[in-house]
Amino acid sequence: SHDYHFGLEEHEGISELFDCD
């Protein structure tokens, strides 16, 4: 089996990664 390791915290998402609020 293979489990992806999620690195983003609960309070982080795609908006932050593209510098958007």
Add this chain to the structure above:
Amino acid sequence: PPQTPIRAAMNSIKLLRGDLPSSGDQPSSKLTTYFKNCTVDPSQGIQKRLEMLGQVFSPKFGEAVGPHCIAYGRERFNLGVRLYYKVMESMLESEEKRLSVQNFSKLLNDSTFHTSLLACALEVVMATYEESSFKNGGGGHGEGEQAGRDLCFPWILNVFDLSAFDFYKVIESFIKAEPTLSKEIIKHLETCENLIMEKIAWRTGSPLFELLKREQEAGATEQAETPAS
């Protein structure tokens, strides 16, 4: 029946196709509402970008596989677009829940975000198709096997002239937003992630260097931290 590599690949393709609504080459009503809630409606930009990237993708696919395969390229692009819309909707739903906002004007008008998201959707589509040619070890599938190698990541980055660093940003959110991805596909995306982290993001011209420079300049005014191991 026993699970052969070909059967596994065929099942993945069937799942991928079955999972995506045939009408999904256009944004759903929910997604359209997100677009309408934006300060600047991104609909036209999204449509134009998809047309432009589609015109780039199919000929490049033909170059890599053979001119008689351009139609397959179009088919894969259309599947990619359906997955792109589906994942975008799911991402926005999560962001709405997390941030309690419905106006994603900045994100939805960010061209890099859309190109990265579409590239990731296409990487998933192509990896699903290529599973059969990778695992088949050749047996009468010579051309497919060659095509698999040619279309392998980071091929899509060159096609869309996308930086690996920007592609990297969408991978984790993509996996979170699409719970039906098979373990093989998740593993494939993780391999892409590692390749970017270890190698491609550090090539000359990567936006990562500019970002590091800015961080360093911003940090110069703050108290210096002890270097971490």
